[in-house]
Amino acid sequence: MEQALSARILAAALLALPLLGAKAPPAAPAPDKTQVAWAEACKGDDGWDTPGPPFRIHGNTWYVGTCGIAAILIRGKDGAVLIDSGTAKGSEIVEANIRSLGVRLDSVKAILASHEHFDHVAGFARLQGLTGAPVLVGTEAAGVIRTGKDDPRDPQFGLHPPMAPVTGSVRGVKDGEALTLAGIKLTAIATPGHTPGATSWSWRSCAGKDCRTIIYADSLNPISGDAYRFSDHADYVAAFRAGLARLRAARCDILLTPHPGSSDMPARARGGTMAGGMSCAQYADAKTKALDDRLAKEAAAQ
Numbered sequence: 305m306e307q308a309l310s311a312r313i314l315a316a317a318l319l320a321l322p323l324l325g326a327k328a329p330p331a332a333p334a335p336d337k338t339q340v341a342w343a344e345a346c347k348g349d350d351g352w353d354t355p356g357p358p359f360r361i362h363g364n365t366w367y368v369g370t371c372g373i374a375a376i377l378i379r380g381k382d383g384a385v386l387i388d389s390g391t392a393k394g395s396e397i398v399e400a401n402i403r404s405l406g407v408r409l410d411s412v413k414a415i416l417a418s419h420e421h422f423d424h425v426a427g428f429a430r431l432q433g434l435t436g437a438p439v440l441v442g443t444e445a446a447g448v449i450r451t452g453k454d455d456p457r458d459p460q461f462g463l464h465p466p467m468a469p470v471t472g473s474v475r476g477v478k479d480g481e482a483l484t485l486a487g488i489k490l491t492a493i494a495t496p497g498h499t500p501g502a503t504s505w506s507w508r509s510c511a512g513k514d515c516r517t518i519i520y521a522d523s524l525n526p527i528s529g530d531a532y533r534f535s536d537h538a539d540y541v542a543a544f545r546a547g548l549a550r551l552r553a554a555r556c557d558i559l560l561t562p563h564p565g566s567s568d569m570p571a572r573a574r575g576g577t578m579a580g581g582m583s584c585a586q587y588a589d590a591k592t593k594a595l596d597d598r599l600a601k602e603a604a605a606q
Contacts, residue, residue: 417440
């Protein structure tokens, strides 16, 4: 009797021990205080030129934009890369946020673009003058960046004020082109539709052993001037859908967007983590529906 009881106690004790070599599940990271601070500072205000503090997105990736327009700084072993500048006025806030992180402007080795509208790239000329960095954009956006004038193929042609032209180095980047800038590997994903040269960007960011694939996905809204009909431009719609398909299929652990509210970035910041939330596939599906709805509306209006 006593031997049987002892055997049962020993068996229970052995079962209670962790399996040899088994790893305990990783503890959830503490909320990032810089994200919470940004969400609080920008609460209820998504103004394009409203100042907000920078915050860490993950690892070497930082948000340095305004409350309503994103700008992303990726810090590498050989400097940094900046994606988007905001408006001309917003670029002053981007500059201040970069400096506040202790990053020298002359360490910015490249400036990349999402799409060629003034709310995202009108500060390029100013920031290139401060950094000396080349500007890299989707191939179809290069002409707009060099001249500061709208592309007639843009569904929103004529709706935006002209921008200061970028007089320094401007280079077009093709779909799938892999770049190594400041020691950072980035891949361009052509996602035309909102504009002809719209581009999304993908890279890996590590916080210790926690590595994530981040995608800065372009706006992809089928918005236009009153006279423009997407259904009159079959090739443009086909390119739009192809870009959406590329984005849907891409590996994507953290989704970022030029307008933070488009991917619920403010809500995620309030929770202290950019991980989780909307996926790239969900984002692409939502924009596909928006395009389908727009085409249906045009057909009904005939």
